[in-house]
Amino acid sequence: MKFLLQRIAFYLFTAWAAITLNFFIPRMIPGDPVQALISRNQGRISADAIQSLRVLFGLDKNQSLAEQYVDYWTQLLHGDLGLSFTFFPTPVSTVIGDSLPWTVGLVGITTIVSFLLGTALGVGAGWRRGSWIDALLPATTFLSSIPYFWLGLVAIALFAGPGSFFPSSGGYEPGLVPAFDQYFIPSAIRHSILPAATILVSSMSGWLLSMRNMMVTVSSEDYITVAHAKGLSERRVALSYAARNALLPNVSGFALSLGFIVGGTLLVEIVFSYPGLGFQLFQAVGYKDYPLMQGIFLIITISVLVANLIADVAYLLLDPRTRKSG
């Protein structure tokens, strides 16, 4: 239990650090981005919205930094992330709420599948070191060196196009209304196959390699030799003895590198114009939509923290030692 509490405390600290970072970044923007927006939308913007944006950007010169910081937190705790410039006058929280399910569905599921698949293959590769799988390692290195977004471009060029089964952009057929019915779900799945495959191909090899290396390291431990000597079946030794122990560092590695992976996979959405957070971030960058960018950064960070916490719980379940010490 102590382990889990420590982790939660750490994640709260990280969340605080990320939010504070988010507070300071817009204060480095030169000029007054809000004024430009107000003059562009003369009369269409309410006084409340202007005030909320001023708090976000720290444009109220009469306030001290500490007061601004308190205001920022108050606003954040009310769920107010400001107004999006791109989709003016939609609030940022609405824009994010619309695109979050798409990202969780695509990036979340493929990341987990890629981890499971890569780890399973890594168990095989590490256990049968020197087999044909080792010959594949350079190829997987090559695949993981390709930027996700470029692989997406190639996938579109090869598989998508007029008349192809795979659509080249979007998250669903343009005429459909998002709902859980027999028209929308198949369309959404069809649109996600190509981006998901792209992410899988380039992210799997990292897990494969680290799991293989862990398996090789674990395989020479004494308890493996003992397990062999006891006459246990090869399969049992490989899975219950070697893989179970090799899995632990891989799970903590998974938790630690989630931030890197999610950052990279978001770019696949850009190439496929997939209506998730990555694509919104891309559009926000194009329009210099700072509130939306900050909101997306905040949401991504918090999602990664939550995912990390889940990985920690998984670690707790996998490793009895962490449970005993508390």
Next chain:
Amino acid sequence: MTISPSSIEQVIPGQGAMAQPSAAPGRTRRRRFRFLTNAKTATGVVVLAGYGLFAIIGPWVAPYDPDGRSGDILQAPSASHWFGTTHLGQDIFSQILVGTRSVVLVGLFAGVLATMLSIVIGVTSGYLGGLADEAGSALSNVFLVIPALPLIIIVTSIVDQASDMLVALIIGCTSWAWGARVLRAQTLSLRRRDYVEAARATGERTWRIILFEILPNLTAIIASGFVGTVIFAVMSEITLAFIGISSVSSWNWGTILFWAQGQQALAQGAWWWFVPAGLAIALLGTALALINFGIDEFVSPRLRSGGRARIRTADGRTARMRVGFTPVLAPAAAVPAPRRRPAVAKEGGHR
């Protein structure tokens, strides 16, 4: 952009080859470049040297001006335009050659910066312990968990038309955390070694112990972290250029992809527009990753792929090599490698 967890972390308890001084002092000069004899490393270094060469001479040997327009619009690769042309008739081969310099420079600069930061934070927090350790590891864990790429994108987008050096600076400042974490763990295991204790007992200053006793034993980890950061930096730079945040006026491979995407190269079937840049990135990434494998295997010999998987045993049957067990080989069938004895040699017994 996976940063695969380096296997180096797993040898941290310190049985790794790096902790032991090499055997014969007289032979150190010859063995210094031993890790280059690893096929993976050698391939990686050769490819990397090629990129380095083009980074230097690229702008001079480029057959055309990368910005120069011509009448050959959207031409497929030909003898005069090796990688074809863009919608403005610019030569893509020249763009790639000229762009190499920016990619290599940013990768190098960001890599050096991040490595320095990771050494300063990782080694000092590992060696000093106490409050410095708490602060250092909390800082690096926070940076590790916060998604780096979105942060880099947001910080860079604040600056209009960010230059190469600024991009490298931002990437370097955000990507040191992994290296710091690994270095801290290894320093923790080194600081109680006898030779460090001895140095402390003789009254060596702390900075001297860190620089001359601890750091040399971290060389492999530092090198591997550096290579990993360079991969990440190159990928990030190209990503930034691809989504059009950094300066679009200077050429790098991401800029080429940015224009290809913006001008609907895919819809026009102009595959030559984005394929060469992507392959250049992938090849550079592979070369760097191969060097990293070489370093990993150098440090932890168990990771080397075994020789042949099937071997004839003494009684004429074939057996599959397996970790932990090595079949008894007949003296005649023994492979004439110097280390392999015809008796039972337990593989993985490198401790």
